[in-house]
Amino acid sequence: MLFSIASYPSNSEEKTFPENHPIVPPPKCENNLNELVYYNQIEVQNLSFASGMAKRNEEKQPVVFRVNYKKSEPLVQKFIDYHECAHHETGDIDRPHPPRNSFDHLMNESIADCIAILRLRDEDLIGEDDFELLKSSLAKDMKKANFQHITIESRISNIDNCFLKSVSKKDFIGGVLEERNLKN
Secondary structure (H helix, E strand, O other): OOEEEEEEOOOOOOEOOOOOOOEOOOOOOEOOOOOEOEEEEEEEOOOOOOEEEEEEOOOOOEEEEEEOHHHOOHHHHHHHHHHHHHHHHOOHHHOOOOOOOOHHHHHHHHHHHHHHHHHHHHOOOOOHHHHHHHHHHHHHHHHHOOOOHHHHHHHHHHHHHHHOOOOOHHHHHHHHHHHOOOOO
């Protein structure tokens, strides 16, 4: 695969690519150890959707890789950033990674989705119209990525339920960290 990487800290200026969506600036993010999370922008040829990955880089810094963000709506980009940030905030990155599609893996993904939508709701103050746009755009991108229909429906249902929760992102994360014995 061909790709390019551009590194920049949180809250950088917006970047625009011709005939694509503008890339939103990355949000501020700190992990559960209060370390600043860095963002790396990656462009992959022949990939028609955006994705992200949270991990530690070679220098052991917490990082979010933002892949092909120009291919998705700005709301989806923000959702992915918040989702990947949530993996850092909940300590997922420093815990053993569960097998793909196992209960624990799917639970980590559901928790990250919940935190992402709570952040969009409470910090970005998205309304019903933007919420519907996010869900339809996310479903469209998941279909491009060959996710099964049942998986897409399940994810959208989880996001719906979390959007309606009467809990803040901070309290939700606090509960996750307490359950995992990671609360400071």
